[in-house]
Amino acid sequence: MTHPAPTVRDVTAVVPVRDGEQLLPGCLTALRQAGVGGIVVVDGLSRDRSREIAAEYGAVVISDEGKGLPHARTVGAAAATTRWVLLVDCDVVFPPGALAGLLEEFAGQDYTALQAGLKSVGGPGYWGRALAQHHRTGRSRQWFGLVATVFERDDLARIGFDDSFVSGEDIELRWRLRAAGLRTGVSQRVLVEHRFAGDDFAFALDQFLMDGSGLGRMVRKHGRRGLRLLVLPLAAAVRGVAISLLTGQPQWIPYYAAFGWFNYVGLVRGLVR
Template identity: 30%
Template sequence: MATAKIVLLNWNGEEYLGRFLPGVIAAAAEEGVGVAVVDNGSTDGSRALLADRFPDVELVALDANYGFAGGYNRGLEHIEADYFLLLNTDVETPRGWLRPILECLDACPDVGAVAPKLRSTERRDRFEYAGAAGGYIDFLGYPFCRGRILRSTERDCGQYDDARDLFWVSGAAFCCRADLFRRLGGFDADFFAHMEEIDLCWRMQLAGYRVRIEPRSVVYHVGGGTLPTDTPRKVLLNHRNNLAMLFKCAPAWQRAVVAVVRPALDLLAALTYLAQGRRDNFCAVFRAWRDFIAWHRILSAKRRAVRGSRIAEARHIYRGSILVRYLFGRRSFGRLL
């Protein structure tokens, strides 16, 4: 029988641990799954809370904040299981959410990662921004979801209740095969945070595995629990990591188009921030490009490794532009793919 471990990466999340960890433990007991917390160098009372209220939860204590990508990579080195169920600390898990996920991984050995639907904790009938009902990217690398186009989220009326393969699933509730995670080197630690799950899903597909959404499973996500929305830091990470992901993983013809079009679109994004009086975000876009260019040699080596070992190409890339579609008022996923 396959073993599974729910692993929460925590950084100064004492409030969320106290609020949501009891539900995670209850769901794990129901399914016979273990629970662990990887603490990413917290300076609040998280570790004391775990020792006092949750002494049976396995704790991996890191000496610093290595980000989402590096924190998970380092923490999972100390955790043994067949399946890793990676969960944000700000995720509410109803009873029964795990069974459909485990059934999918048990039944489909070519599924590398699977995830539940994400709904909002505040507006519980609506999809949550981070992953909704599973994600795609367009030809230029912009991510979007069934149930969320850019910043526009939809109400969940069961319109995306079909289990299906897609391009990526959210790191907020990311369930994967431990051996595959390790074989692919885990998340790209250079990313620190943001886009790392999309990058890993792309690499899984290049390795011949599928990525899947299981809508019978639903969890609720606060969102922005670690890094608030649209801060300069988040703008930098999203722009830089998205460019790095495309450089590493995209086929040459797609990369050539991106190299021509994306500089203009990112300049437009920067100028939009400037027009809004958000100079810090304006500068963050240029810092993202500065870092991306500085990474060229490292990314070239990663690209050779990723593309050189591929046995398949990624599917489920939207051949149009989600930005153009959005600007023309089409702000729901519908039957796009």
């Protein structure tokens, strides 16, 4: 059954945040300018002014009580009062007209969930630029995720998240959606800006470890079916090094070496915990 076409006013944006005061104003300004019907900011026990900033923008502010990102998205969607919800990470900015375009594509092609395409930006330091370069050139940019994604609220409540995942919940949800015969996708027409909060090695390291841990958790949950995920960090690292060499940008090779190594460190942690 094809979805009725929602308007931007029919959508509540759900924005999880933890210590995101530098990024949150840009995200919320864009959502307000787009004309969304409501904004729910789910705070993850921030130690900065994230809650105050969200209130200044007129958002409904609730807490995930430190239970993590999947739980934050669940309680945020439950607090929405519209038929459709837009899951938006606080490091995402919707340009003018992008949300309306995403909703049109979502309704016209019978998606259960549709993510906007991502244009990643980072820097000016090495690790921030490297993360952005990886996201712009890696295959994962075509993988369905949750950073800027529209759902019908009742569908999201019915499908739900596995709260045992601290990271990798997007992969886990994608697998369940596809197993149920439901359609997901990444827009080829609508791009949003994806900004990295950090620009140093510590931030990149946290990303690597969390991504690896999510893969390990997937292997634990799905057993033999999940074993293919074990090759992903190596494949991505090798591909990244090859692209760096072929494009005359060898400066990214140390990044991909660190990416591969620390993803596997995280993966082992996810397997044993």
